[in-house]
Amino acid sequence: MTINRRRFLHLAASSVVAPALIGRAAGQERTWRSGTPFTLGVAAGCPRPTGFVLWTRLAPEPFVSESGLLGGISGPTIDVGYEIARDDAFQDIAVRGITSADRDFAYSVHLEVDGLEPGRPYWYRFMSGEAVSRTGRAMTAPAAGADLDRLRFGTVSCSHYELGYFSPYRHLADEHPDLVMYLGDYIYEYIEKRHPTVRAHSDGVEATTLPTYRNRYAQYHTDPDLQRLRAEAPGLITWDDHEVENDYGDQWSANFIAPEQFLLRRAAAYRAFYEHMPLSPRLSRPNGPSMRIYDRFDFGKLARVSMLDGRQYRSRGACYGPPRKGRGHLETAASCPELFDENRSILGTEQEGWLYLGFAQSPARWNILGQDVMMARLRTNEGDLRDAHWTDAWDGYPSNRARVLQHISDAKVSNPVVFSGDIHSYWTNDLKLDFDKPSSPVVATEFVGTSVTATPPPEEQMRRYARDNPHIRFFEPKFRGYVSVDLTRERMQTRYRTVSDVTDPQATVSTLKSYVVESGKAGAIEG
Missing domain, CATH: 3.60.21.70 (Alkaline phosphatase D (PhoD))
Structure with missing residues (x-):
């Protein structure tokens, strides 16, 4: 099954899409010889009431050569799929889509997310080809003026x-x-x-x-x-x-x-x-x-x-x-x-x-x-x-x-x-x-x-x-x-x-x- 970007976004908005399908849409059927490019994990930061920043880096071979060559990866940019869910089982998806990793920044991803509900946890993961990252947990800050009890x-x-x-x-x-x-x-x-x-x-x-x-x-x-x-x-x-x-x-x-x-x-x-x-x-x-x-x-x-x-x-x-x-x-x-x-x-x-x-x-x-x-x-x-x-x-x-x-x-x-x-x-x-x-x-x-x-x-x-x-x-x-x-x-x-x-x-x-x-x-x- 071939999915162009318009078709992918329609599916993402209207149905449950398997991570592998999102990954293939993002990675053009990319195959990672090492099994995964997500060797360095995932992270979240900069919590705001309606969003946060999500990070990963595509690094199938984590270490860089003396000449600066990034092993196991090429191309100016690589699309990366992502999902953000309201539960850790990803049954209730809040956002999914495609972002990009840029060679100039070692194929790192800095996804600035907006439009979420304030004051709650979210779970996220990235996909490329058949590879799926580990799950990470993020949180939005409470709404401005909210009476937060505890931090x-x-x-x-x-x-x-x-x-x-x-x-x-x-x-x-x-x-x-x-x-x-x-x-x-x-x-x-x-x-x-x-x-x-x-x-x-x-x-x-x-x-x-x-x-x-x-x-x-x-x-x-x-x-x-x-x-x-x-x-x-x-x-x-x-x-x-x-x-x-x-x-x-x-x-x-x-x-x-x-x-x-x-x-x-x-x-x-x-x-x-x-x-x-x-x-x-x-x-x-x-x-x-x-x-x-x-x-x-x-x-x-x-x-x-x-x-x-x-x-x-x-x-x-x-x-x-x-x-x-x-x-x-x-x-x-x-x-x-x-x-x-x-x-x-x-x-x-x-x-x-x-x-x-x-x-x-x-x-x-x-x-x-x-x-x-x-x-x-x-x-x-x-x-x-x-x-x-x-x-x-x-x-x-x-x-x-x-x-x-x-x-x-x-x-x-x-x-x-x-x-x-x-x-x-x-x-x-x-x-x-x-x-x-x-x-x-x-x-x-x-x-x-x-x-x-x-x-x-x-x-x-x-x-x-x-x-x-x-x-x-x-x-x-x-x-x-x-x-x-x-x-x-x-x-x-x-x-x-x-x-x-x-x-x-x-x-x-x-x-x-x-x-x-x-x-x-x-x-x-x-x-």
Whole structure:
């Protein structure tokens, strides 16, 4: 039976169509020698009241050659069929149709869906030829102004493939969250040489080019635990540094590569990031080394989530230059007066203004920031480095931090809570207008999640720092895991979930610590 596109769309609108039939209509009777092109799974993201973004990538041979050849696939575009259903058995189809995968973006699909019912789950799958992808679960956000009772989400960051199995992803999937916030360091670009490895980056090279970044994402996405989490819960996504290069900022490489050269690397990294994430093609399609990922998401009147980009737009690192021996990125007011330049920003002028506008217009009881690096002040106490700032985090941009916290206070933003990653350890922090004054009011709470697998910071050094910063309520570096959050109108409960051993693919999970933030009361309490 031959079906042209017009006939296919008529059938799709009027009857139940077998997935294989949709796949053949989409794939022109295509046969995949490997059995399936959907080796990297499926994902959903960017939930809105009437839709979301669905992702997959056609990759019958997941890894790219050094020349950039995409194995087992050819042609400028390939049609891909899809179905979106109101039930997981696909008996009640809401939408079906054909979209396309473009060679220029490694045959990835970014399907921006609209016209659905607000505030409910949907199930989806893709088809090409006889091949059908695994089923994924997406959700639409509640309608604007809806009285949502509850939102359950998790946060994850810092998943280094070489250093362990992704069991935290599996255990978070077991909790069936409404959504997952990915807070950066989704991949690691380098090859581990300092610590024992559990499994290897397959190509054995640092990712610096489009083929090597593509291969890094492909390898991570062959992991069954990561595939499962992406299929079972929609994602809100930002990046940190390892998606490009350790400790980079804007056009400035931490290895002091000339900006015009570094921006070529950044363009390749951003393109590969887009190719593997459920991001909006309208908002986030990369343009060379530029790609917008900051965005906000409303969940009725219960929560507004603002996902920030703390890398692309930041001012050059304070006193940028080859690090002094023994100092790394640590600088004091005496060694680096530039630190306190009021014009310096970690967010950039446009994103900072966008954030303040979002605060002003927020209808939500809870206002949540998802972002990459720790916001709280971390005072050092090491000899001539006393009162130094770690310039790669918000501590390197104290004027920007002060502006954000002052704005939260002045605008009386309702229940602001910050979720951060990067530092491979758990932290519970009071965010204050003046971190040096114990009497200064708490304006927001920050929860920092540990890594999925990446190694912890120096424990004793960090414990000394934590003790000398009274706004730090809790610090623990020993464990790997994720953060699990249960949000209602009256309270937010945040649990630090830890796995028994990331070198064990069957690792178990437990709760290390639990905190509650009560609506209308800044600061976290154990509970």
